[in-house]
Amino acid sequence: MQQWVCEQVLGIEPATEDEKPQPRHTQADKWAMKYETAKQFHEREGHLRVPRKHVETIVVDSDGDECQEEREIKLGACRQPSAAGPPPSPSSEWNSSLRSACAGHNSLLLGLS
Structure with missing residues (x-):
């Protein structure tokens, strides 16, 4: 029904292959x-210690055609946040004071007082 209204009433034709959006x-x-x-970065530099703001240019085939296009990839932004190491653990003094502060509250929550 909608297609008929678009074509007959509004005069809108379906999009051609050139007009359709590229697949995501x-x-x-x-x-x-x-x-x-x-x-590509590793072959050129010999390591993968990529600077945070590094942008690498790569040549890719576009849609399986003969033509190729250059793309800029933010390779430094691809690093995992854990690359810098695990977060520092709280000191044992802090842990023990936290445990003692919460001890009374846990017994209240559990109805043990």
Whole structure:
């Protein structure tokens, strides 16, 4: 019904293949592109200690055609936040004072007082 109204009443034709939006990249596609970018960086530099603001340029095939396009990947932003190491653990003094402060409240919550 909607298609008929669009075509007959409003005079709107369906979009051609050129006018349709490009399909979105899946997470697998994005990870594959970042992996290839990291491999390229590693081959050139010999390590993967990527500076935080580093942008790597990679050449990719566009839609399986013969033409290729250059893309800039923010490789430094791809690092996991845990790359700097685990967060520092609270001191044992802080832990013991916290436990003693909460001890009375736990017994109240459990109805043990």
